């Protein structure tokens with residue numbers, strides 16, 4: 001007599017199925033096999049419990065669903081149709097091809113990361129990048145660490161442990177991801193002395209707050225918000241001068257980290273590192289993956305004597321960057337040092353693309369989709385993009401994209417279907433339409449968008465689940 005257990009199909013029927021085997025390259029064969037085994041174990045368990053065994057097609061669909069879910073759990077590329085150039089959720093700045101090539105070439109082998117080739121002995125991992133950073137900022141010395149938050153922590157830990165840091169009330173910021181300046185100050189063992197009012201702080205507020213215990217006058221760039229109207233803050237030059245007079249260190253958490261004038265890309269003026277250094281600020285901390293357009297890192301620029309002290313802090317060992325980041329950062333900075341190559345930084349390429357060029361691509365995408373005769377309204381549209389990543393909250397960048405009104409589902413449902421596509425496409429919903437802003441979409445991705453939209457719009461009729469996409 002045939003037992004139900006025998007009806008459970010063998011593993012190899014699944015692993016040799018083309019639909020299942022398609023996941024081998026993405027997840028690895030052993031992961032695919034163990035997924036199949038899990039599904040079959042469940043089937044056997046329910047057979048033992050007396051339930052009928054599901055047929056091959058049903059079990060295969062279950063396997064595919066789990067594989068698609070597993071694929072979604074890995075770090076994968078997405079198409080950014082949200083129109084936010086430095087979106088922290090999408091990994092901020094895309095890297096320049098030459099920066100990536102440098103990281104790939106050096107990562108594949110050994111390097112002189114901490115080796116002095118002339119002396120034949122141990123060298124410093126920070127020295128090589130230092131000359132590029134000094135050239136671009138006018139600073140005497142620099143240091144690269146894990147991110148800007150680490151840079152701030154390191155500066156405070158080095159100079160302000162058990163001492164006081166004077167900060168204007170209007171600059172006690174929280175940036176994304178729970179990074180609150182007052183908390184970081186506390187964590188570093190520094191005592192925060194708030195001065196001024198929320199909207200106004202004057203130089204005499206810093207002067208009055210000064211005491212023998214003061215270590216730093218700190219400025220913080222209000223990256224992601226603006227106070228407008230009846231406001232006053234002490235500018236970098238005045239604060240630096242006062243700090244010198246009172247013999248304390250002036251420190252600016254600049255965050256966004258522009259190395260060049262952004263007005264050339266149609267944005268508002270943003271203080272550059274060179275300007276803050278020229279204004280006399282002793283130490284400036286910035287992010288590498290915001291307006292700089294490089295890999296995630298934090299950079300401290302400033303006085304040579306102060307950076308020498310920072311480099312002796314044992315905490316640096318825990319915050320240091322690896323060779324891949326240093327290679328990618330050096331590759332990015334090289335483009336700044338050859339100004340006619342600055343456009344190779346994807347962030348600047350995207351900023352510079354004329355709206356008309358985006359509109360043309362939008363028309364082409366719409367035309368291709370109309371040919372496929374799917375029941376939806378698809379139109380090119382003008383949009384507004386933003387820099388994001390906690391930078392330039394007021395910047396509205398004229399942009400263009402496509403607006404899709406599906407006939408069989410809501411814009412939210414369509415957005416979910418596109419997120420389930422591989423690669424996922426992230427749009428935004430506005431006035432009941434799904435908008436895909438093209439400013440952050442690489443032209444090479446247009447064909448993928450056409451394909452995914454065509455599939456997503458016929459989902460209800462032919463596509464049964466996300467893994468069919």
Ligand SMILES: *Cc1c(COP(=O)(O)O)cnc(C)c1O
Nearest residue numbers: 147148149221223254255256287
């Ligand atoms: C973004 C930002 C930070 C944090 O930078 P990370 O590189 O993300 O750590 C700190 N301070 C300011 C002012 C910022 O804008």
